[in-house]
Amino acid sequence: MEENAVKNWTQLWLNYIPKKEHGNIDYIKNYCICGFGKEESIVGHAMKELGSGVKGMLGVEPEEVEKSSFTAGLMIVQKLSMKEEYSMKEEYFMEEEHSMDEEHSMEERYSMEEKHSMEEKYSMREEHSMEESPFINEGEYRLSEEAGTLLLEASDGSGLLYGVFHILRLIAMEKPLKGTNVLCRPDNPLRMLNHWDNMKGSIERGYSGESFFFNDNKMILDERTRDYARLAASVGINGVVINNVNVNDAATWLITPKYLNNLKKLSELFTCYGIRLFLSLNFAAPMSLGGPDSADPLDEQVITWWQQKITEVYTAIPNLGGFLVKADSEGRPGPFTYGRTQADGANMLADLVKPYGGVIIWRCFVYNCTQDWRDYKTDRARAGYDNFIHMDGDYHDNVILQIKNGPMDFQIREPVSPLLGGLKKTNQMLEVQAAQEYTGHQIDVCYLIPLFKEVLDFNTYCAPQYSTVADVISGRTFGNGYAGMAAVSNTGNDENWTGNDLAAANFYGFGRLAFSTSLTAEEIAEEWIRMTFLGRMEAKHAMEEDHSMEEDHAMEVLDTLKQILMESRSTYEKYTSPLGIGWMVNPHIHYGPSVDGYEYSRWGTYHRADHLGVGVDRTDRGTGYAGQYYEPNASMYNNIDTCPEELLLFFHHVPYTHRLKNGKTLIQHIYDSHFEGVEEVKEMIAGWESLKGKVPEDSYVRVRERFEKQLWNAREWRDQVNSYFYRKSGIGDERGRMIY
Numbered sequence: 001m002e003e004n005a006v007k008n009w010t011q012l013w014l015n016y017i018p019k020k021e022h023g024n025i026d027y028i029k030n031y032c033i034c035g036f037g038k039e040e041s042i043v044g045h046a047m048k049e050l051g052s053g054v055k056g057m058l059g060v061e062p063e064e065v066e067k068s069s070f071t072a073g074l075m076i077v078q079k080l081s082m083k084e085e086y087s088m089k090e091e092y093f094m095e096e097e098h099s100m101d102e103e104h105s106m107e108e109r110y111s112m113e114e115k116h117s118m119e120e121k122y123s124m125r126e127e128h129s130m131e132e133s134p135f136i137n138e139g140e141y142r143l144s145e146e147a148g149t150l151l152l153e154a155s156d157g158s159g160l161l162y163g164v165f166h167i168l169r170l171i172a173m174e175k176p177l178k179g180t181n182v183l184c185r186p187d188n189p190l191r192m193l194n195h196w197d198n199m200k201g202s203i204e205r206g207y208s209g210e211s212f213f214f215n216d217n218k219m220i221l222d223e224r225t226r227d228y229a230r231l232a233a234s235v236g237i238n239g240v241v242i243n244n245v246n247v248n249d250a251a252t253w254l255i256t257p258k259y260l261n262n263l264k265k266l267s268e269l270f271t272c273y274g275i276r277l278f279l280s281l282n283f284a285a286p287m288s289l290g291g292p293d294s295a296d297p298l299d300e301q302v303i304t305w306w307q308q309k310i311t312e313v314y315t316a317i318p319n320l321g322g323f324l325v326k327a328d329s330e331g332r333p334g335p336f337t338y339g340r341t342q343a344d345g346a347n348m349l350a351d352l353v354k355p356y357g358g359v360i361i362w363r364c365f366v367y368n369c370t371q372d373w374r375d376y377k378t379d380r381a382r383a384g385y386d387n388f389i390h391m392d393g394d395y396h397d398n399v400i401l402q403i404k405n406g407p408m409d410f411q412i413r414e415p416v417s418p419l420l421g422g423l424k425k426t427n428q429m430l431e432v433q434a435a436q437e438y439t440g441h442q443i444d445v446c447y448l449i450p451l452f453k454e455v456l457d458f459n460t461y462c463a464p465q466y467s468t469v470a471d472v473i474s475g476r477t478f479g480n481g482y483a484g485m486a487a488v489s490n491t492g493n494d495e496n497w498t499g500n501d502l503a504a505a506n507f508y509g510f511g512r513l514a515f516s517t518s519l520t521a522e523e524i525a526e527e528w529i530r531m532t533f534l535g536r537m538e539a540k541h542a543m544e545e546d547h548s549m550e551e552d553h554a555m556e557v558l559d560t561l562k563q564i565l566m567e568s569r570s571t572y573e574k575y576t577s578p579l580g581i582g583w584m585v586n587p588h589i590h591y592g593p594s595v596d597g598y599e600y601s602r603w604g605t606y607h608r609a610d611h612l613g614v615g616v617d618r619t620d621r622g623t624g625y626a627g628q629y630y631e632p633n634a635s636m637y638n639n640i641d642t643c644p645e646e647l648l649l650f651f652h653h654v655p656y657t658h659r660l661k662n663g664k665t666l667i668q669h670i671y672d673s674h675f676e677g678v679e680e681v682k683e684m685i686a687g688w689e690s691l692k693g694k695v696p697e698d699s700y701v702r703v704r705e706r707f708e709k710q711l712w713n714a715r716e717w718r719d720q721v722n723s724y725f726y727r728k729s730g731i732g733d734e735r736g737r738m739i740y
């Protein structure tokens with residue numbers, strides 16, 4: 001086992017610097033644990049985290065006390081099912097001989113309305129559950145304060161851990177624990193990070209250094225791995241795929257004795273933090289690893305080979321979550337080679353992992369990547385739906401189809417994939433990309449939570465109620481226990497984990513959003529800023545000192561950073577490709593403008609600009625893609641008058657003289673938005689510069705340098721895109737600005 005080459009790294013939002021106390025010490029200096037076995041590794045790790053967090057932030061070491069001598073502080077109680085929550089609360093307070101008054105007041109804090117809405121939300125999944133899922137009831141907890149006692153009730157170790165992180169979050173945000181009263185249960189059963197790490201150490205689409213899982217075809221496991229697990233667990237991540245979906249070379253060998261022992265160690269470390277280890281699988285592994293000379297999923301020899309392999313793997317790593325598979329996509333092998341379906345491939349593997357409680361996550365990123373640009377009929381956007389919809393219901397219970405948020409590939413603006421909710425009888429999971437492949441490479445600031453949030457809130461109309469993407473992928477709509485969200489991770493071994501310090505908000509935010517899909521992007525931004533930047537940079541706990549200056553600084557940091565984050569996606573969108581068309585990037589690297597870079601390529605990513613207009617006709621007169629949605633979405637997109645303008649060029653080929661709703665012509669909108677985008681970057685830079693001395697200097701410098709590059713990038717985009725359309729259309733800028 002290797003160690004990480006980079007020896008220093010930050011703790012991001014778990015930096016545990018001194019924080020304002022707010023009376024919190026009283027709730028935390030003593031704690032008592034009832035019900036949980038302390039030998040459970042997750043319990044021990046949770047308490048260790050509580051200890052170091054409280055010590056760092058409040059300067060005291062929490063002390064464990066026996067139940068008999070507990071009078072006030074933190075009481076941790078195991079409760080097997082949160083369904084019994086109200087009666088349990090009574091029992092606890094009776095048992096602890098609290099007065100009837102207290103008991104009564106606890107009950108009264110939940111209005112009938114609140115109770116009903118919580119119960120309804122949480123029972124949907126169980127009532128309609130089609131299958132047993134190991135993830136379904138994991139991780140719930142309640143945190144409530146009453147008369148000097150903070151009560152943390154959790155049903156399992158994960159719930160306890162999440163509850164502890166919740167307490168630490170409140171302290172880190174400098175919020176009082178007094179009056180806390182929340183019931184938290186993960187909205188999504190699976191909340192996963194997909195690392196695209198290669199075993200050599202590089203990361204596909206990685207913008208923050210090298211892998212901290214692999215180097216030189218060896219695995220790495222050290223303190224940084226633990227810190228990664230702590231960070232991931234602190235935001236509710238419960239599954240991690242450590243290797244690239246493109247499984248090449250050494251990565252195929254991960255499922256052999258060469259690596260199993262080390263994988264077992266990693267999985268055990270992850271288990272201490274409530275995380276299941278997953279691996280990406282090479283569908284043609286039998287052929288690469290000396291098995292049969294075929295990967296045909298219906299071939300008996302192939303099945304037998306996989307059966308032995310899976311047994312071997314699960315014997316070594318009993319708590320392995322399962323496998324992620326990219327098949328028949330961008331040159332990867334898959335069932336199509338043998339005339340078999342995607343379901344044939346997925347089900348074969350799923351049946352074999354089922355006895356071990358394993359899951360097969362099968363990606364829907366299947367399209368023709370050898371298209372001819374002259375071909376106007378084939379539409380890459382249609383491919384996901386066309387390839388998967390007709391087999392809806394054919395996938396076995398422990399298969400989950402993982403669907404990218406848009407039908408193309410993580411552009412700054414795309415419609416939501418019609419496959420989400422299009423499938424009604426198949427487990428499905430949403431895939432988003434925290435790695436900023438097309439959104440600025442973690443050089444440009446682009447807070448992606450507003451984008452993820454938009455996707456989650458999209459009404460698919462797939463059911464009379466509970467029909468948003470958040471409903472579908474949480475399992476609420478169709479009663480799936482195997483469901484959830486995955487993000488392509490944006491981390492690497494850079495000292496600050498994410499290249500740009502501000503990109504850590506996407507790591508943090510993805511986890512928080514996957515856990516609680518109803519949080520707003522703004523709430524998440526605020527949490528992250530408070531946790532990361534508030535507090536005293538030097539380790540001093542002098543509570544009586546004058547804090548007024550710090551207070552002013554803190555508010556300035558909060559407001560300025562929130563504004564930078566919240567506007568960053570729209571700014572990026574303004575200076576890059578207009579109105580949902582996407583793809584005007586430098587081919588392969590995907591940073592910087594190249595308007596025609598993909599226009600005559602095989603990738604199916606065209607903007608179809610000519611001297612009269614731009615955009616792809618995906619209506620019923622064009623490729624028919626709009627028809628893949630349920631009504632009323634299908635008609636809305638199909639009609640240029642009702643199509644949301646930010647997606648206009650995704651769905652329609654539009655003349656430059658077309659008037660938008662605000663009265664501007666399309667061409668004028670292109671010019672204006674590009675000029676605006678660059679100005680907004682300058683404003684963001686001014687905002688950041690105003691924080692000098694108020695945020696840690698190293699962080700300040702790193703971000704400042706990146707902003708410089710972002711400004712350069714934005715200018716290139718503005719000028720290349722504007723010149724391109726000026727030359728195509730011959731129509732000048734109404735405001736006479738410089739177009740080259």
Ligand code: GCU
Binds near residue numbers: 204205326365409
């Ligand atoms: C994009 C990306 C690839 C990646 C692929 C995928 O096309 O550029 O690097 O392999 O997505 O999601 O599989």
